[in-house]
Amino acid sequence: MTSEHDVPADVLERFSAYARESSALTVLFHSRVAEQMGLSPTDEKCLDLAMRADGPITAGRIAELSGLSTGAVTGVIDRLERAGYVRRVRDPHDRRKVLVEVTVGDEGKFEHLFAGAQETLREVLSRFTPEERDVLERYNQILIETFRRHVIDR
Incomplete structure (x- = not known):
């Protein structure tokens, strides 16, 4: 159900300010988390996307979800693999496809x-x-x- 209502300029300005502040705090928080994990913020967020997937995920899907180019995602996966957070595996249904599988056994270690x-x-x-x-x-x-x-x- 979509409802279109006029949004007064002062309301839009207030909510824009809230969004900017919330976004800044979120970026700073995830930068700190990433640093503690030995990752860049982008790598940490891509790992999060992979962890929330229902099983192994393609690099293309990570690119779709993150908005990053497939080339950038390849670099992210390379770094996550070197850090031991993911590994590349063959798709059991299509051996030509490569999937990204999260290898973090104990997700609780990040709680x-x-x-x-x-x-x-x-x-x-x-x-x-x-x-x-x-x-x-x-x-x-x-x-x-x-x-x-x-x-x-x-």
Whole structure:
């Protein structure tokens, strides 16, 4: 269900400021996580994409999800492989295809890196009623979908 409402300039300006600040904090947070993992922020986020996939993933799919070129993703996979986070495997259904398989056996070994972020999210969400959280969830789903369509998928 799409609803089009005029957005006053002052509201757009406020939400733009929130988005910029949130984005900056997120980038800084993931830069710190990546550093602790011995990765670049881009490599860490591509590893995250691979970890959230339902099994091994193609380099092309990582490129689609990240918005990076396939050449850039090849470099990311090379670095992740050298660091021991992924390995290239043959697709069992099509031996010509190469898949990227996450080799991190214990995903829990990274939990401590995200504990502060998880606690922050819990603290913030606890300030909202379940009904308000439903609206926030809808907002975030639409924001992610629209951002991906307008910025990543282009």
